[in-house]
Ligand SMILES: Nc1ncnc2c1ncn2[C@@H]1O[C@H](COP(=O)(O)OP(=O)(O)O)[C@@H](O)[C@H]1O
């Protein structure tokens with residue numbers, strides 16, 4: 001079931017024209033509208049991407065379906081989709097909300113970290129898992145993540161650290177251009193889906209470094225994908241059911257191709273993995 005926005009906070013950067021809102025569950029969410037500036041398939045991609053990342057045990061924000069009551073956007077005319085000189089308020093219905101990892105008034109969230117801080121990120125190897133995911137879903141965009149300081153135990157459950165230890169964590173966001181965005185196709189250009197700071201790939205010595213994510217994709221259970229399908233609101237894919245079904249069928253079929261897609265990248269751009277001999 002959806003939760004409701006109760007307060008508009010600000011507009012965010014980016015092509016989908018997302019907005020930060022406070023919701024009635026006490027959390028804040030970066031919301032992409034169903035009628036966003038790009039395409040309604042973008043929010044489907046966000047929800048599918050989030051569910052797949054969760055299933056692969058990769059860090060991604062909690063997410064919810066969000067309703068944006070009229071009172072909220074009436075008071076904030078900037079809370080609209082801008083298409084040229086036209087402004088369109090959010091459609092009625094459910095939108096995609098990506099949870100802000102804390103209180104935006106006191107917690108800084110960064111889109112980038114300077115190169116000197118990047119090695120200090122506690123879960124940097126999750127970028128290798130993210131590459132596996134991005135190859136699988138044919139993410140046509142560069143990999144995007146947010147960074148913030150947090151209790152490591154809360155975000156990095158596998159690591160045996162003191163419950164109060166703080167550090168930088170990275171969390172994967174922006175899956176609007178999975179499946180080549182509005183096109184719902186798999187393009188597989190070798191260099192797509194990469195994170196722009198190449199240090200995150202430096203540690204790779206072989207295909208084994210992409211485990212356990214590679215195996216999780218290759219053996220991804222079909223039932224789980226059915227569950228993903230059932231959680232997508234019918235209104236989001238109305239009239240688009242067949243292409244959506246084909247998209248997910250292809251996704252199942254291409255599970256076993258993912259190791260080759262990574263090997264292809266390595267063949268094309270060996271400099272990306274200086275320690276892979
Ligand atoms: N869960 C989140 N928590 C904090 N900030 C976020 C979150 N999701 C997105 N953002 C911020 O909002 C911006 C826009 O979101 P993004 O998903 O990248 O949209 P776009 O498709 O428009 O690029 C990001 O650059 C990031 O700064």
Ligand SMILES: [Mg+2]
Pocket residue numbers: 014015144174
């Ligand atoms: Mg973005």
